[in-house]
Amino acid sequence: MGVDRELPTPEAYDLLELTRDLVTAELAPRAAADEEAGRFPREVFRTLGRAGLLGLPYPEESGGGQPYEVYLQVVEELAAGWLAVGLGVSVHTLACFPIAAYGSAEQRERLLPDLIGGELLGAYCLSEPSSGSDAAALTTKAYHDGGAYTISGTKAWITHGGHADFYTVFARTGADKSRGISCFHVPAGTDGVRAAPPEKKMGLRSSPTAQMHFDDARAPEGDRIGVEGQGFPIALSALDGGRLGIAACAVGVAQAALDTAVSYARERRQFGQRIADLQGLQFMLADMATGVAAARALYLAAARRRDAGRPYGPQAAMAKLFATDTAMRVATDAVQVLGGYGYVTDFPAERYLREAKVLQIVEGTNQVQRMVIGRHLAGR
DSSP: OOOOOOOSSHHHHHHHHHHHHHIIIIIHHHHHHHHHHTOOOHHHHHHHHHTTOSSTTSOGGGTOOOOHHHHHHHHHHHHHHOHHHHHHHHHHHHHHHHHHHHSOHHHHHHHHHHHHTTSSOEEEEOOBTTBSSOGGGOOOEEEEETTEEEEEEEEEEEETTTTOSEEEEEEEOSSSTTTSEEEEEEETTSTTEEEOOOOOOSSOTTSOEEEEEEEEEEEEGGGEESSTTOHHHHHHHHHHHHHHHHHHHHHHHHHHHHHHHHHHHHHOEETTEEGGGSHHHHHHHHHHHHHHHHHHHHHHHHHHHHHTTOOOHHHHHHHHHHHHHHHHHHHHHHHHHHGGGGGSTTSTHHHHHHHHHHHTTTTSOHHHHHHHHHHHHTTO
8 A cells, every 4th residue: 555654663663564564565465365265374473473473462571562443453454354354363363462450460461462473373262142232231141169260141243253362251140230250361262162173264365253152261370360240341441442453454445446447447448548636536536535535534633632641532423434334335435436347356455345245244333323323421
């Protein structure tokens, strides 16, 4: 992408250049074939970790030290090349956040190096078959038994389900709807942890999504993150950052769709001229470009609030809502610009359309984002 960016440090420009080089050399050339085949690029996350790109939003002593606005632009670049990777990085960050922000010093020292180094890939287990948007209604239970907890229940729509090395699991430890939930770090090899067959999805096929079953899975007391009953605030805090990750992914997909449409419009000739010279097409491309730029500005503004330590939940919801709706609109228009070629798999426009749709659903549907924004405006 030829996006003109304003970054806070020279090091940040180097990180973006490194990311673009990785996208050009290793992601973009294989994205279409792996998506069609449903191949999960697990080794790519090791490469990103070893390049230092999985640890960006963490403290400098943990290998990070970059502002969230820089981390999100790395995610955007990755998503533009291959959404499964950009989304995977966002989900992995979501799974690591509770340990980084709420874990004990012992937990951070023991777990974070491998988590952000790419050796261990994470999954975030909050949603359930009957409690998606209403996360506080989850029913997975964790019984305190001696020096450990026994976790039983089913989680749904888990990105990296069956492929992750660890699961950040939210389970009920008390009767109170929102104050009776706790958070646990559960390694994939724990007895009683198993994945259902992966979901067969419209798009994002190389990013596995599956239900996860926890059948009397034991979690030592030392792998509970935060105090008992603190899980729901941890989950909500993680989701605010996760929504910005999805917004960045959406802008990446939208930018890729825009670039495809512009490139095609400059090459395609009809009625004796390039279709890029037709005013009707120019107006469509102008609206697409304006939407992409506005969505990027919105998620960056929310990220800067986060970096400054200011509340940013409503702004994250706005960014997620606007960016994903924009991605869907831009991807739809890109298919239209390409005409018949937009509808065939020889060109990537149809893949961007299928990928954009899911971004309006994950990390809280866009209807939920409107609820979050509306409640904020109502003073609730």
